[in-house]
Amino acid sequence: xxxxxxxxxxxxxxxxxxxxxxxxxxxxxxxxxxxxxxxxxxxxxxxxxxxxxxxxxxxxxxxxxxxxxxxxxxxxxxxxxxxxxxxxxxxxxxxxxxxxxxxxxxxxxxxxxxxxxxxxxxx
Numbered sequence: 310x311x312x313x314x315x316x317x318x319x320x321x322x323x324x325x326x327x328x329x330x331x332x333x334x335x336x337x338x339x340x341x342x343x344x345x346x347x348x349x350x351x352x353x354x355x356x357x358x359x360x361x362x363x364x365x366x367x368x369x370x371x372x373x374x375x376x377x378x379x380x381x382x383x384x385x386x387x388x389x390x391x392x393x394x395x396x397x398x399x400x401x402x403x404x405x406x407x408x409x410x411x412x413x414x415x416x417x418x419x420x421x422x423x424x425x426x427x428x429x430x431x432x
Contacts, residue, residue: 359416360431371399372413374406377425387423394419 332338335345355378363370374391377384381404388401392408395415399408408416413429420427 355426357420357425357427358430359413359420359427360429361411361413362431369409370411372408372411372416374408374416374420375404375430377404377406377420391416391419 331340333340333343333345336343338344354376357377358375359372360375361370361372377387379387384404384406385401388399388406391406392399395408395410395412397409397412399406401407417427417429
């Protein structure tokens with residue numbers, strides 16, 4: 310059986326305050342001053358790596374693009390443009406752009422045309 314919390318400090322921080330309203334669960338700041346979703350560039354060497362994957366996907370082939378040095382909002386726009394260029398579906402998961410199908414060469418050419426440093430990764 311779980312032990313009951315004996316004090317407010319053991320609950321893990323401020324949940325709601327009438328002084329400043331709702332607080333962000335990530336940083337504990339008021340929602341208006343939240344710093345969690347600030348535009349932070351992903352870590353890495355600034356080279357976009359394009360590779361073809363099929364492991365763990367039920368035999369389906371997916372082309373992934375990792376390491377693109379853009380903030381999240383611009384990365385969403387880039388993912389949409391790349392999906393449109395390939396004419397297929399895809400997703401953006403944890404900063405990795407996934408495009409359905411084998412489009413390594415097309416994506417490499419498109420990323421270089423857009424001004425990114427891009428490399429083919431894997432086999």
